[in-house]
Amino acid sequence: MAARFSRFRFATAAAGCFAGGVLFASGMDWTKISWAQSTTGNRPAVALRGPANIDGVGSFADIAERVTPGVVAVNTTRSVRPRATPRGRVPQGMEDFLEQFGGPQPRQQRGEGSGFVMSADGYIVTNNHVVADADQVSITLSDGRVFKAKVVGTDSTTDVAVVKIDARGLPTxxxxxxxxxxxxxxxxxxxxxxxxxxxxxxxxxxxxxxxxxxxxxxxxxxxxxxxxxxxxxxxxxxxxxxxxxxxxxxxxxxxxxxxxxxxxxxxxxxxxxxxxKNVTDALIKEGRVRLPVMGVSVTRVEPEDAGINGLSRVAGVKVLGFNPADGGPAKEAGIEVGDVIITVDGKPVERVSSLQRIVRQRRVGDRIPVELMR
Structure with a gap:
């Protein structure tokens, strides 16, 4: 018997407190990813150059001169306690003597990063991993002035943070x-x-x-x-x-x-x-971030998934599970594991990132139509 494939529509509530974006399954670990914190012969050669004043757009030099004053250096210090020396790795009989001094003392670890001024009254955006767990944060402006900074708010799921310095009239x-x-x-x-x-x-x-x-x-x-x-x-x-x-x-x-x-x-x-911008606005106004989620764990659609679901091309995302596992907006709306989501809120879902982008443009509590193949 030939299998029949039907197209279903569901309305899901993009509800719940923000904990990040739509869940995703990790892809191929093809190279190491790290934070960006601290012709021969007679063939003609072509020299490549950047654009200069195209349709009113400035040259590299013009843009660099204009934006650099709004960029800052972020310097941090953190207290790091060294690992205690295991008993037996110090001279015999000295363990108790050393422990009476409280063991290894904390040391200061310094970090460097960047940021940019988002408001003339001193709000600056940077990465969460630049300032996370920092005991002290200082900001150096392009004119050489240095300010102590207060961390206004951070969000590890988006890796965005906002700090504030006591200054006015800053270039933005x-x-x-x-x-x-x-x-x-x-x-x-x-x-x-x-x-x-x-x-x-x-x-x-x-x-x-x-x-x-x-x-x-x-x-x-x-x-x-x-x-x-x-x-x-x-x-x-x-x-x-x-x-x-x-x-x-x-x-x-x-x-x-x-x-x-x-x-x-x-x-x-x-x-x-x-x-x-969404995250920084929330951090400044509320001190926390609440972005909408559907409550699904998804992965990209593979060619075999497209064939099984009768898709004309490889696009969409496949549902792997739910969060929380026993409920959530997507599960409550009738979405099932194995479904392939092809549109959300009337917009095509090409990949996991496009699904996240669509959902995060809505507010917590909004109801959005979801089109899928089963």
């Missing part, structure tokens, strides 16, 4: 729209890599919607997965710095690099500015 950066950017567009990365303050590097947008392909340190089931990939050089210390388009607008927050060595190897990743 213009927020752009990452959704309208295209693969192949020129971008600049500005930050403080390897202790080299206010460094500018250039490249292009290499890809968008990167997610399952990369496994970030300390990432979990709720981690937002929708990165802009660039080949602009990003190194440790660039974390928290802006990714700038050719209009001088911020379209991403530089966060991680793909490398076997921990240094630049041609792949860098930035958090889309639309997500960063």
């Amino acid at each position: 950066l213009t927020i752009g729209n990452d959704e309208t950017t295209r693969i192949g567009e020129w971008v600049l990365a500005v930050g403080n890599p390897l202790g080299l303050d206010f460094t500018v590097t250039a490249g292009i947008i290499s890809a968008k919607g990167r997610g399952q392909e990369i496994n970030l340190p300390n990432s979990g089931n709720f981690t937002i997965s929708d990165f802009i990939q660039t080949d602009a050089a990003i190194n440790p210390g660039n974390s928290g710095g802006p990714l700038i388009n050719m209009r001088g607008e911020v379209i991403g927050l530089n966060s991680a690099i793909a490398s076997q060595t921990g240094f630049y190897s041609g792949y860098g990743f930035a958090i889309p500015i639309t997500l960063v």
